[in-house]
Amino acid sequence: KAGVTQTPRYLIKTRGQQVTLSCSPISGHRSVSWYQQTPGQGLQFLFEYFSETQRNKGNFPGRFSGRQFSNSRSEMNVSTLELGDSALYLCASSLGGLDGPQHFGDGTRLSIL
Amino acid sequence: GQQLNQSPQSMFIQEGEDVSMNCTSSSIFNTWLWYKQDPGEGPVLLIALYKAGELTSNGRLTAQFGITRKDSFLNISASIPSDVGIYFCAPSNFGNEKLTFGTGTRLTIIP
Numbered sequence: 157k158a159g160v161t162q163t164p165r166y167l168i169k170t171r172g173q174q175v176t177l178s179c180s181p182i183s184g185h186r187s188v189s190w191y192q193q194t195p196g197q198g199l200q201f202l203f204e205y206f207s208e209t210q211r212n213k214g215n216f217p218g219r220f221s222g223r224q225f226s227n228s229r230s231e232m233n234v235s236t237l238e239l240g241d242s243a244l245y246l247c248a249s250s251l252g253g254l255d256g257p258q259h260f261g262d263g264t265r266l267s268i269l
Numbered sequence: 270g271q272q273l274n275q276s277p278q279s280m281f282i283q284e285g286e287d288v289s290m291n292c293t294s295s296s297i298f299n300t301w302l303w304y305k306q307d308p309g310e311g312p313v314l315l316i317a318l319y320k321a322g323e324l325t326s327n328g329r330l331t332a333q334f335g336i337t338r339k340d341s342f343l344n345i346s347a348s349i350p351s352d353v354g355i356y357f358c359a360p361s362n363f364g365n366e367k368l369t370f371g372t373g374t375r376l377t378i379i380p
Binding site for chain 2: 162187198199200212252259
């Protein structure tokens with residue numbers, strides 16, 4: 157059974173640019189969550205999508221947005237990139253609700269120059 | 270606000286030793302998950318706990334969901350080199366996919 161796939165694995169951008177990250181969940185999983193991991197702040201929840209709707213949201217500015225498609229694949233977008241956005245962005249999928257824990261992809265390492 | 274404390278922050282042990290780490294929270298949770306993260310990879314689920322007082326094992330790993338629903342511990346017996354990594358607790362509530370992660374316990378095995 158294929159795991160959670162995130163693309164690209166590495167990305168380098170400059171301040172002010174925007175970026176789109178992609179996540180393909182485990183087949184059959186309808187919930188996709190996004191997390192930001194930095195050395196200083198640890199793992200922090202960004203948002204969760206279920207059946208194409210944002211169901212939960214963390215405490216991040218509006219520059220961070222996402223969407224989910226009908227096949228449960230999800231994208232995350234960050235606009236007007238700042239140096240502090242450099243991080244490992246992790247995607248996790250689950251069946252949703254009471255049906256099972258989240259499983260993570262290996263992340264996208266985003267570096268802002 | 271909610272506080273989640275994971276300890277110890279780091280551990281330096283010799284191969285074969287047993288390891289214990291724990292998480293405590295100011296809030297009640299319905300689920301406690303334990304993950305391990307290796308360098309350059311995403312967290313991998315080790316154990317999931319769904320009931321207060323539950324004690325669950327996965328090979329050399331044993332975890333317990335505290336009876337107050339505010340804490341959990343993870344034990345690793347007879348550590349081996351591949352146990353090196355960062356361990357995270359991640360509690361949540363049913364129906365809410367938002368995981369709150371502990372600060373992590375970095376495990377290092379001294380030759």
